[in-house]
Each structure stands twice: as structure tokens, then as C-alpha cells.
Amino acid sequence: MPNTSLLTVERLCFERDDCNVFEQIDLRVNAGDIVQIEGINGSGKTTLLRLLTTALQPTSGTISYSGQSIDLCRYQYLSDILYLGHQPAVKMTLTAAENLRWMTAGSSACPETALVAVGLAGYVDVPCYSLSAGQHRRVALARLLMTDALVWFLDEPFTAIDKQGVGFLENCMRDHVKRGGAIVLSSHQDLRLDGVRKYQLMPHTDQRGL
């Protein structure tokens, strides 16, 4: 079902400490879209993603999911999204498989298969404190293979990932949008994917104290 508007953001504003981080953001995400949020450091990419995942509350403006405000369909919305933040949310004392099983509780997919697919074949039962930063990211990325979520929010997903990993992640994203999902990500890298829409976040000029 192409061109069904999944996510609509209207006139979204966010203030922090009486200072506008950004104002009047309008964004539409349709099924099958990949939206790449671009902007210089500090322009509010992570903030925007956190607003979209309801981790932060906007100062004003609305976010609607399938035409309904997310405040009204919060449970449905949060069940249908997946967010990968800066921190991989990996527990150091658990093994890679335990971490993944925990993060994807309720999923029918097999965590071991997903870990092999992200290139952690020999590390399934290794405690995560002996894995590298890039491998931690890979454990978190394995969630993408196991989730039924419709909308993915990825904050700098390519951080600490090697070239093969980047290729794998791009394939993953391509498959997801083919199935009718949508992706909103922040990245400084140019993606080797077709049909990526870029959204430029403008640094806010009205700084405090002036």
C-alpha cells in the first residue's frame, strides 16, 4: 500500500531551558519511505528522534500516526515502532543471545540466527563485556531482523560499524521499506539506497542571551 501516510508531524516545536531547539517542523512519512535527517552537530537530530519516539514531549505541535494523534493511540504507536539510540542498550554481563532475547521478548524469530546474520557467529554465548563497541552495535542491530515494528527510528546507526556492516544495514533497510515499513534515521553519511528523502534541520539562529 504505497503512499499511505504513516506518520505526520505538524508544526512541531521544542524548547529546552527557554531556548528553542527548533520550531515548526513539518514532516510526512509514508509507508515505504526512508527519511534521512541531516544537520550539523547540535542541530537537534537526536532530539527530533526522541520527540518522535515519545521519549520527549514537544512544547507544541502534533505527531499523528495513521491519522490519529499519538496521545490517543499511544499503546498502538509504541507497539509499532522501534528505536535504536546512541547507546546500544546492551547489558555487559549478559551474553549476546541473552541480550537479544531480552530486547525482543515476544518475538518468534530465533536470536541465534539473527546474531549469525549480523556477523557475530562465534560470539553468541560470549558475555558482552568482552565484545567491542562495534560488536555491541551489531547486537543491537540484530533487533532489526527480529522485529515486527512498522516504523524504525535509527539514531546514527552507522556509528562504529565497519564497511560490511554498513552494507548489511543498508540491505536490511531496503528489505524493510519493500515490505511497506518506514524508516526515519539520522546520519551524516550518504546512503547507497534509492528514494532516500533528506530532511535538513536548520540550526536555530535565535540563541539565548541576545
Next chain:
Amino acid sequence: MHGGFSAYLRRDLLLAYRRRGEAASPLIFFIMVSTLIPLGITPESGRLAEIAPGIIWVMALLATLLSTDGLFANDYQDGSLEQLLISPQLLAMPVLGKVTAHWMVTGLPLTLVSPLLGVMLSLPQEGYLPLLASLALGTACLSLIGAVGAALTVSLRRGGLLLSLLVMPLYMPVIIFGSATVQSAIDGFVWFGPLAILGAMLAAAVALCPLASAGALRLASIN
């Protein structure tokens, strides 16, 4: 899944099991400090017996406080807390699961080992059962109240001292009725009264503290 309660309970118990040394430190603190009392005050059993209920209760409180700091801090640092905040279930249930795990790792062992310290501090015989009962209820209260403080200070890098200042006043009624339970039993009075008040406090804390902690965690995520 009970809205995430049992899942978080199991995970936190597993995490504590994997870091047994760290999880055991409140218990070791409790035993070590209590052994210092006869050395520092007097080994004379009559005088020790007088102060034993209060001493054991103060030590249990400090031992619990020592471990409350880390209740949400690890989840905050590695990003799991952020994932919890955007999960669809009601936030209070996972919080209650985490607090229950915290109590099972700190309060419950403290309660079970307290008769041993009773022997060391010459606690009169009639005080043992009330000590066990009051510590079981009381440490659960302490864990629940501590969770609110831990949630409020989770985004601060060195929130330990502030956490103590925040929760200490709320700990006071618990320690008053906790040691009163043991003291009234030793003095030959009916000890169910203070224990019932402890039970009432626990009931209130179970109902309110997870909600308050959940609210405080949402506040912390804004920064």
C-alpha cells in the same frame, strides 16, 4: 508477563547473579559494621542487649541505602532505560519488578542473616521473631522508597549523597516502627501494633512508590 513485572524481576535477578560480588556488598557491609559495635562500645551483654534492636535496624537501613544508588543508574547509562520509557506497557510494573529484585538481593538476605547479628549483639530471645518480621516488611519499604530517590537522581553523575538526603526523612517512620516492634517484644508488650503499622506502610509504598518512580524516570529522561 504481568505488564513486564516478571520479565524485569527475572532479568535483574540474573544480572545480580552475574555480578555476585557487587550484589553481596550490602550484606557484607551489614555484617562487618555490626561486628564493630561490640568492639567500639562494649562487649558486655547487658548493655549490648539494650541497643541491639536499634543498631541492627540502623545498619540494615544504611546497607539498603548503599545499594539503592545503582537501581536505575546502570540502565540509564547503557540506554536500557530509554528503551523502557518508550515501551508500550505501563512503566510502573517494570519498576516494581526491578524494586522487587532489589529487595530480594539486599533486603531479604539482610533479614535472613539478622538473627546471627542478634546473637552477636546479645539480643534477648523474645526479640528474634519480631526482628525477622519487622526487617522483612521494613526492608521492602526501604527498597520502594529508595527507588523514588534513585529515579529522581538517576541523571546526576554523583547523585549518591543527594539520594541519601532525599530518602532519609522518608526512611524515618520505617526505622521508628521497625525498631519499636523489636523493642516492645523485648519489653514484654504486644508487638503486633508497630508491625501492623509497618505492614500498612508497605501496602502504601507498594501502591504509590512505583508510580512516583515512574514519574521521576520520565522527568529524568527530559534532560
